[in-house]
Amino acid sequence: MRTLAILCACGERFNYKIDPASVESELGERGIAPILVSHGDHFVTLYVDRNYSVRSVEKVLLATGRTETVHAPAGGGMSPPEIKEKISQLMKDIDPEKNHIAFFSRVASIFHTSDELFAAGRYTGYELWIRKRQTLLKLGAHFKLDPELVISNELKPIFDKLGKTKYLKGEKTLAIQEVISPQFFLGIAQGILDAIHAHVENRDMVIEIEHNILENTLFLRLKQK
């Protein structure tokens, strides 16, 4: 285990333990590995170098396929396969796009830590995007994406069915209101990004989405290059 000393985007300092094996290949290939870490009600992406120094900390979700490792903090909790299994069962029982209230209340009764909620949201988001794009994917069509449109065309239609949203066009920001569990909703956004990345033709593109939570509203904003 290596301990990372983090100065979070929220201003607090904390330490985080990671298993070097989980980032080895990424470090070997690129010299820098992004690691998604939970802190309180938010998540940050750390960029770690070969010396396990934290080069930078950003409050972003990434579509690079390189954030596979959400590190379970010491003390256990549910394993990712267990969470995935529970979510796929739950999605069979209740369609989140038809009855999101019932779905969310089951989620809240099954998952408790912010890491579990994030991972659960991630599987949910992945499945919902695949469902939305099913017809296209079945045709074997290659999916091309303009990163500029990821919020309005990919994230918004899914979140529209899960709650109240508002798209602030000029700011390329999606506001999702009355969010009960920000971690779960953030997970959904990350899951959608994961699914897009897995199916998109231009895989070298990088999409970064900044997030903020204010009261019960989650803001997702496309980070401009």
Ligand SMILES: [Zn+2]
């Ligand atoms: Zn923080």
